[in-house]
Amino acid sequence: xxxxxxxxxxxxxxxxxxxxxxxxxxxxxxxxxxxxxxxxxxxxxxxxxxxxxxxxxxxxxxxxxxxxxxxxxxxxxxxxxxxxxxxxxxxxxxxxxxxxxxxxxxxxxxxxxxxxxxxxxxxxxxxxxxxxxxxxxxxxxxxxxxxxxxxxxxxxxxxxxxxxxxxxxxxxxxxxxxxxxxxxxxxxxxxxxxxxxxxxxxxxxxxxxxxxxxxxxxxxxxxxxxxxxxxxxxxxxxxxxxxxxxxxxxxxxxxxxxxxxxxxxxxxxxxxxxxxxxxxxxxxxxxxxxxxxxxxxxxxxxxxxxxxxxxxxxxxxxxxxxxxxxxxxxxxxxxxxxxxxxxxxxxxxxxxxxxxxxxxxxxxxxxxxxxxxxx
Numbered sequence: 001x002x003x004x005x006x007x008x009x010x011x012x013x014x015x016x017x018x019x020x021x022x023x024x025x026x027x028x029x030x031x032x033x034x035x036x037x038x039x040x041x042x043x044x045x046x047x048x049x050x051x052x053x054x055x056x057x058x059x060x061x062x063x064x065x066x067x068x069x070x071x072x073x074x075x076x077x078x079x080x081x082x083x084x085x086x087x088x089x090x091x092x093x094x095x096x097x098x099x100x101x102x103x104x105x106x107x108x109x110x111x112x113x114x115x116x117x118x119x120x121x122x123x124x125x126x127x128x129x130x131x132x133x134x135x136x137x138x139x140x141x142x143x144x145x146x147x148x149x150x151x152x153x154x155x156x157x158x159x160x161x162x163x164x165x166x167x168x169x170x171x172x173x174x175x176x177x178x179x180x181x182x183x184x185x186x187x188x189x190x191x192x193x194x195x196x197x198x199x200x201x202x203x204x205x206x207x208x209x210x211x212x213x214x215x216x217x218x219x220x221x222x223x224x225x226x227x228x229x230x231x232x233x234x235x236x237x238x239x240x241x242x243x244x245x246x247x248x249x250x251x252x253x254x255x256x257x258x259x260x261x262x263x264x265x266x267x268x269x270x271x272x273x274x275x276x277x278x279x280x281x282x283x284x285x286x287x288x289x290x291x292x293x294x295x296x297x298x299x300x301x302x303x304x305x306x307x308x309x310x311x312x313x314x315x316x317x318x319x320x321x322x323x324x325x326x327x328x329x330x331x332x333x334x335x336x337x338x339x340x341x342x343x344x345x346x347x348x349x350x351x352x353x354x355x356x357x358x359x360x361x362x363x364x365x366x367x368x369x370x371x372x373x374x375x
Contacts, residue, residue, distance in 0.1 A: 010142050022141040026133040027277040032056035040065050044072035051107045058109045063123040077101050088320035094357045105146040112141040129155035132175040166190035166213050173207050174234035178282030180209045184344045185267050185311045188369040189213050195307040196262035203266040208235025215244035222248040223257045260303045266294045267311040272321050295334040299374040308372040318361035335375050342369040
């Protein structure tokens with residue numbers, strides 16, 4: 001029952017009959033090249049053996065049993081040994097382990113029928129979660145169970161929201177947008193003295209949380225930009241829910257909107273490494289491209305005496321991926337000067353988790369708001 005995957009489709013043999021379905025991945029993962037039909041008789045050991053050989057398993061059985069196999073696969077992968085070497089070497093080994101885990105778990109597949117519905121026993125109602133992740137599904141499809149479970153969890157976050165102290169309210173993240181569960185960067189923007197209350201740009205807005213904070217602080221007009229349509233839809237919905245849609249506008253564009261502003265805020269991805277999924281793009285910035293582009297183009301969008309607020313974690317420095325000297329040199333090369341830096345320590349659980357493979361770097365991490373002026 002081996003098969004080859006055509007672009008955008010998977011094919012397999014079922015009881016001697018050739019079958020095909022559309023392959024869907026919200027994270028852009030390629031269709032698996034070899035698929036075998038499995039069911040409730042599959043053991044966790046056999047599932048791990050097949051996945052280790054690169055064989056994808058299309059589940060034709062009970063949905064809850066498939067979830068149990070997925071959990072068993074995760075346990076067999078394990079956390080691995082604590083990485084040794086330099087902080088950068090530890091980081092890359094940690095990323096390799098995470099990529100391996102995602103590859104193995106991504107090989108357990110389930111079918112989706114139009115609706116979409118999961119045509120398996122005891123399957124939950126996944127229509128809203130799947131629509132948020134994959135869009136309209138009008139044909140028989142196959143998806144990774146691991147990815148679908150993530151979409152179901154993300155939909156629950158969207159439904160319940162994430163409480164943000166600085167807003168005294170909830171932000172509702174859409175699938176594929178970064179959850180504002182790290183409050184330190186939001187708190188910095190909520191506390192820093194405003195240079196003006198007429199206009200602000202929020203570059204790379206994501207859920208719109210920083211733009212909403214600025215609007216709630218009294219900035220009369222906030223233009224929030226992002227190059228991801230999902231982020232723009234998410235931010236616009238949050239502005240309506242928070243009652244700031246008359247002051248905050250979400251605009252689909254690459255980086256800066258037209259014109260100049262007295263305040264421009266950006267919280268770019270803070271680790272210069274390659275993202276492996278759409279959600280990774282909020283954390284990983286290959287070669288610090290977005291960071292350096294923001295700095296280089298900032299003077300051309302600031303009003304005279306306007307301020308740029310760069311909100312950035314220094315985790316990359318502790319990992320040996322970018323130095324403080326590199327950052328300061330980029331600021332100077334862009335024709336900018338630092339007038340003040342506000343620092344805060346992170347409060348997220350990984351900062352105090354000694355079992356985390358990157359604990360040494362995370363425990364030393366500081367998030368800063370750099371107030372920048374044109375020289």
